Amino acid sequence: MITKKELKWVCDLQIKKKRQEEKAFVVEGKKSIEAFLAAGYQPKAIYGTTNSSAFSVETVNEPAMKRMSSLKNPSPFLAVFPIPASMALPTQERLLVVDQLTDPGNLGTIIRLCDWFGINHLLCSPQTVDCYNPKVVQATMGSLSRVKVHYADLVDFFQENSLPVFGTYLEGESIYSLDFPTAAVLVLGSEAHGISEELSPFMTNKITIPRKSSVGPESLNVATAAAICLGHFCR
Amino acid sequence: MITKKELKWVCDLQIKKKRQEEKAFVVEGKKSIEAFLAAGYQPKAIYGTTNSSAFSVETVNEPAMKRMSSLKNPSPFLAVFPIPASMALPTQERLLVVDQLTDPGNLGTIIRLCDWFGINHLLCSPQTVDCYNPKVVQATMGSLSRVKVHYADLVDFFQENSLPVFGTYLEGESIYSLDFPTAAVLVLGSEAHGISEELSPFMTNKITIPRKSSVGPESLNVATAAAICLGHFCR
Numbered sequence: 092m093i094t095k096k097e098l099k100w101v102c103d104l105q106i107k108k109k110r111q112e113e114k115a116f117v118v119e120g121k122k123s124i125e126a127f128l129a130a131g132y133q134p135k136a137i138y139g140t141t142n143s144s145a146f147s148v149e150t151v152n153e154p155a156m157k158r159m160s161s162l163k164n165p166s167p168f169l170a171v172f173p174i175p176a177s178m179a180l181p182t183q184e185r186l187l188v189v190d191q192l193t194d195p196g197n198l199g200t201i202i203r204l205c206d207w208f209g210i211n212h213l214l215c216s217p218q219t220v221d222c223y224n225p226k227v228v229q230a231t232m233g234s235l236s237r238v239k240v241h242y243a244d245l246v247d248f249f250q251e252n253s254l255p256v257f258g259t260y261l262e263g264e265s266i267y268s269l270d271f272p273t274a275a276v277l278v279l280g281s282e283a284h285g286i287s288e289e290l291s292p293f294m295t296n297k298i299t300i301p302r303k304s305s306v307g308p309e310s311l312n313v314a315t316a317a318a319i320c321l322g323h324f325c326r
Numbered sequence: 327m328i329t330k331k332e333l334k335w336v337c338d339l340q341i342k343k344k345r346q347e348e349k350a351f352v353v354e355g356k357k358s359i360e361a362f363l364a365a366g367y368q369p370k371a372i373y374g375t376t377n378s379s380a381f382s383v384e385t386v387n388e389p390a391m392k393r394m395s396s397l398k399n400p401s402p403f404l405a406v407f408p409i410p411a412s413m414a415l416p417t418q419e420r421l422l423v424v425d426q427l428t429d430p431g432n433l434g435t436i437i438r439l440c441d442w443f444g445i446n447h448l449l450c451s452p453q454t455v456d457c458y459n460p461k462v463v464q465a466t467m468g469s470l471s472r473v474k475v476h477y478a479d480l481v482d483f484f485q486e487n488s489l490p491v492f493g494t495y496l497e498g499e500s501i502y503s504l505d506f507p508t509a510a511v512l513v514l515g516s517e518a519h520g521i522s523e524e525l526s527p528f529m530t531n532k533i534t535i536p537r538k539s540s541v542g543p544e545s546l547n548v549a550t551a552a553a554i555c556l557g558h559f560c561r
C-alpha cells in the first residue's frame with residue numbers, strides 16, 4: 092500500500108521546482124521505463140496497477156495511479172528516476188542547441204530526433220521547457236534515457252565554444268549547399284522568435300531550409316525544421 | 327447580433343457529419359482566415375469580437391465566440407468557408423499519400439509540409455482524420471487553403487495509378503540512395519501500424535530513413551518522417 096506521503100511525493104514531481112529539489116522525475120509506460128532501466132538508470136520507485144515480468148513493482152490501485160499520473164489514460168506502470176548529475180559538454184562531436192523552446196511536444200520530438208540521428212548531447216537555453224516535464228518525457232518515448240540534455244546560458248557557451256556554429260534562420264545559405272562537419276553545433280530558435288539576437292555574432296553560418304512553393308507558410312515548426320536539418324546533415 | 331440558429335450552425339461544424347451535410351468548415355484566427363481569402367475561398371460568414379481592416383465581420387460578443395470556438399483561448403476572428411468540390415488527382419506531379427493517420431496534429435503538420443515543399447495534392451485513406459477537423463485546420467496554419475486534400479480508397483487509387491510509388495517502411499532502401507522523380511507518389515503509414523498490408527503489392531520501392539544510432543527509437547513519428555523524406559526528396 093502506497094502511503095499518503097509517498098503519493099504526494101510523486102504528485103509533486105509534476106512541478107519543476109519540486110523535481111529540482113528532489114532531483115527526481117516521473118516516467119510513465121512500460122516501454123519508456125524499460126528504456127531508462129536499459130540505459131542504467133536506478134529507479135527510486137516503480138509503481139504498477141498490475142505486475143510486470145520486466146521489473147518489480149510496488150502495487151497501487153487505479154485511483155492512486157490516476158492521481159500520480161499526468162496522462163488522461165494512465166499506463167499501468169509509473170516509475171520515479173533520479174535526475175542525472177550534470178556533465179561536461181563534449182567538444183569534439185555534433186551538438187544540437189535549442190534557444191527558448193517552450194512547447195513540451197516540440198522539445199520531446201527533438202530529443203527523439205537526436206536519439207535517431209546519433210546526436211548524444213542537446214544544449215537548451217535556461218528559458219527552454221524542462222526536459223523532465225511529464226509532457227516532454229512522454230513525447231520522447233524513452234529517448235530521454237539515451238540523449239543527455241543540458242541547460243546553460245548560451246552566450247557563456249558560445250564564448251567558450253570553438254566548433255563551427257550553424258544557426259537556422261528564415262534567410263541564409265541553403266542547408267543543401269552545405270556539409271555539416273562531424274564536430275559542429277546546429278542551433279534552432281523558436282518558431283515565433285527565432286534565434287535570440289544576442290547569439291547572432293556567434294553564428295559561423297546562417298542557414299535556411301529553402302521553401303519550394305512561391306506562396307506558402309512563412310516558417311516551419313521548430314521540430315519539423317529540426318527533422319529536415321538533421322535528416323540532411325546526419326544522413 | 328448572431329441568432330441562436332446561426333450559433334448552433336457554427337457549433338455543429340465541429341462535428342464531421344455536420345460539416346459534410348453543410349459542406350462547410352470553420353477557420354479561426356486572422357492570419358489563417360486571410361490565407362483562405364487570398365486563396366480565393368468565398369466565406370459563408372466571418373465573425374469577430376472586434377473589427378478588422380482585412381475583412382468585414384459580423385460582430386459577436388465574447389461569450390458567443392467562446393461557444394463557437396474550438397480553442398481554449400479563442401481568437402477574435404472565426405470564419406466559415408465552404409468545403410471545395412472534389413477534383414481529379416493530378417497524374418503528372420508529386421503526390422503524397424497517407425494511410426490511416428488518426429492524429430489531427432500530425433495531419434496538420436503534413437499539410438503544412440506539403441505547402442512548404444510544393445506538393446499540391448495530398449491523398450488520404452478514408453480512415454484518416456478529416457482535414458476539416460478544427461484541430462487539423464488549426465495545425466495547418468493556413469496551409470490547408472493552398473494544398474488540395476483528397477479522400478479515396480487507396481487500393482482503388484493504386485490500381486489506376488501508373489506513377490512510381492515510394493512506400494516508407496522500417497526496413498527498405500535508404501532514402502539517401504534514391505532520387506524522387508518529379509512525378510511520383512510517396513506513401514506514409516501511421517507510426518503504430520505502418521502502411522496497410524493490402525497496399526504492399528503496389529509499392530515500386532520500399533524505402534526507409536536509416537537510423538544513425540545503434541540503440542535508439544524503434545520508429546519515428548509520421549510527421550517527423552514526412553519532414554525528413556520531403557526535406558530530402560524535394561530539396
